[in-house]
Structures are given as structure tokens and as C-alpha cells.
Amino acid sequence: MSLIIHFQENFRGNIEFLNCKFTYPTRPDTQVLKGLVVSIYRKAIDSASTVSSYFQLIDGHQSHSVNVPFLRSQIGIVSQEPVLFDCSIAGNIQYGDNTRSVSMEEIVEAAKKAFLHDFVMTLPDKYETQVGAQGSQLSRGQKQRIAIARAIVRNPKILLLDEATSALDTESEKTVQSALDEARKGRTCIVIAHRLSTIQTADIIAVMSHGVVIEQGTHQTLMAKKGAYYKLVTTGAPIS
Template sequence: MDFDGHVRLEKVCFTYPTRSDQRVLHDITFEIKSGQKIALVGPSGGGKSTIASLLERFYDPDSGTIYFGSNPLKSIDPKWLRENVSFVNQEPSLFACSIRDNITFGLDRIDITLDEIQEAAKQANAHDFIEKFENKYDTLVGERGVRLSGGQRQRIAIARALLMSPKLLLLDEATSALDAESEHLVQEAIERAMIDRTVLVIAHRLSTVRNSNSVIVIDHGTIVEQGTHDFLISKDDGIYKKLVLRQLMAGNDSITT
């Protein structure tokens, strides 16, 4: 399928099957042009992660349509979707196997070389800590990656995404507490992963938002503001400006409440 990363949501509404009386998304309409970086921001529980779940087609909208290029998402082969869309979330899914197998998980290629795996790990700031293990890339990580720290698990997941080289990258920045060095390494890896591809990031850091082409503010399942960081910060009564100022006054870089 011909797809350059262009994604469009048109009047998307959604309700979780287990909470049929509570609509989560209301008439969500926006597009991500090929190569753009779009940041979703807003209070916790506003619907940001739900949008990412719909783009991965974990669920289908109740109404409205999601397009990948000119193709409705519902018409796309799930196998193709898994090969071309990658999601790095706050709690990455690691499996009870080796670091090598976790990085290559989900790839159909059987000719992947160790050099390719190592290059992806280097870009994700994971290679150095992997090399310190006795068995290096053959180190077993344990169930759900229990033998690795939170920052290490995130970097392994980023390496997996880089090796896949997806047309569309979905990122949910971690809000969990990491030590300063780990946070810097993870953030640097995320910024590298965003280069030269279409990205939708659920952004929790002001630095990420500033580097985005456009910011979409989600609150109570509705798009309440949209524009560049500079435009939104200039709106005196805007939700985005209030969110940013509140966090700056608190002395941190987070823009999530």
C-alpha cells in the first residue's frame, strides 16, 4: 500500500465498550501531514491515549473515519499496520527473552544483522548499558523486562521502533519518575526517533511541544485548541497557556496535570 505517513481523522467519536454510557472522544478532526510532528497535550484523562489506540486499531471509532493516505483504516490489512506503525508507550511491552529478540520482535525479516540491531540500540542510547551485561545482546530481560530499569526498558522499546523504521511513529512520553541521567538519555533517544518520519506524540514536556509543527490540546475528549506553541502561548485566556504557566511556576518541564 502506498503510504507516506499522511493521516487524517474526520469527526471521530468513540466510547469504550465497557463504559458505553461515557463517550471518550467527541468529533475529533485533525490531520498529520507527511513528515510532521504533532503534539497532543492536555489534562490527564482527556482522551490523548485513546486517539493513539484508535490509530493502532486496537478499537474502531463509533462514528467518523480515520484515513491512512486515501485508505480508510478499517480497510487496511492489520499485518501491514503492525509493520508500518510503531507505538512507544510509557510502559513498554518487553518479553521474557533476550535483549536481541526484544529489539527485533515483530519484524518479519530473517536477515537482520547484529550490526543493524546495534546501530538501532546506539541511536536509542541503549548500546552502552547492553554492552555492560555479561551476555550483552543475549541477556535475558525477565518477564515484562523486570531485570531492566524503567529507563532501560524505554530505550529498548525505542530501539525496536527505530529498527522497524515505521512510516508513522506514535510516542507517549514517560511521566514516571526516572533519575536525571536516565531521563536525559530517554529524551535524547526520543528526539532521534522523531527525525525524518511522521510522528504523533502524547507530549508531557515543554521541550517536545516546542519542537512540534503543531499542538493539539485535548480536554474531555474534545479538541479545544490547535496551533503552534508560539500561537497558543499568545492566547491570554487559552487552556494551553494556563497549562504551561502553571507548570513553569511549579518549576518543572511537565505540561500534564
């Protein structure tokens, strides 16, 4: 018999990785994670390798013992290439939470936090503007801000940002980064990033090489160490 943990209002979103190992099914001989050990306590962590799909402990409980639908309801995701549906801006934001009826007031509030509202109000049809197939009527930055608003409307305890600014130009990155900084407030946030300008305010930065965390700390402490992270920031050279 397996124990399924059901959380109520006391769910915090603390995450722990304890000696996690991982290989892709298509590459069973290549170990991507080699004993990952990282603890995240309702703040933010940034890493140079994908770990977001492999939570081991949630609020001190084994992840396999947590009610899966509930856990998914507590997680918001913004990826490098967000999937938009061929409907209105409002409709795309509403998709963030299909478990209930999302009000227009909530959509607007999420859009404001995503730095999207002012742009939407310049459009003739406002929130009823059709985005086109895969968001073809919008720029990359605009699509990302819709994805951020979609994540916010779910009001998740855990936010995953997977290379969310890597495909943007410099000007768009500034706006989207401001939106992401707003979205991160009060949440456990995992940021997967190679563009280091996006992670410098993180509470913890975990630098990974060949599946192992080789450095952890804030931007300031890692820069002071003048190790792998310092090399990445100052020269852009890859970790050997």
C-alpha cells in the same frame, strides 16, 4: 464488496481524523472523542488525550480499506510501560519485526539511535545480556530505550508514543527524550503526553478537553495565545 488498498514504496503515513467519535465499550454513555478533527502530514502531533488507536484516513484512504497487516507493519509503538520478554537484549529488539530475520547490524544500529548501545557495551554479555521477566534486571529508562530500539528496527512510517516518559525520573527522561527525538526523524509521530516538557518541539500540539480539540498550534503560537495550553505550561493547572 470492500476495497482493500495495498501500498508499496509510496506509503507516506499521512493521517487524518475527520469528525471522529469514540466511546469505550465499558462506558458507552461517556463519549471520549466528540468529533475530533486533526490532520497529520508526515510530521509530529502531540495531544493530551489518547487518539492513536483511531485513525480514519491513511494517505487519503479510509483506514478500513487499507490492508491491515501492511498497516500494522508500518506502525511502531512505545508505551508508558513497555512489555519486555525474558530473553536477551538483542532478542527483545528483534521482536520489533517478526516478519523477517533482523541482523545483528540492524540491532546495533537501532540501539545506537535509541541511545542504548553505550550502556549495552558496558555489560559483560553485551547484547546477549538477559533482561529478566518483564525486564526486571533493568531500570525504567533502560527498558524504555529497548522499546524504542524495538520500534526503530521495524523502520515504521508511523510512530506512536503513548506517555513514553511519564513514569521516568528527570535524569532518565532526558536520555529517553533524546532517543525519542532521534526515533521521530522522518516519520509521522503521534505523542500522547501530559508531561509538557516532552512535546514542545512538536510541529502541531492539539490540546483536548472533554473529548474536543480546543487549541492547535506550535508551542510558540499557543504560548502567545495565553489560553488553555499557556495555563497548563505556566501553572500546571488542569484544563477546566
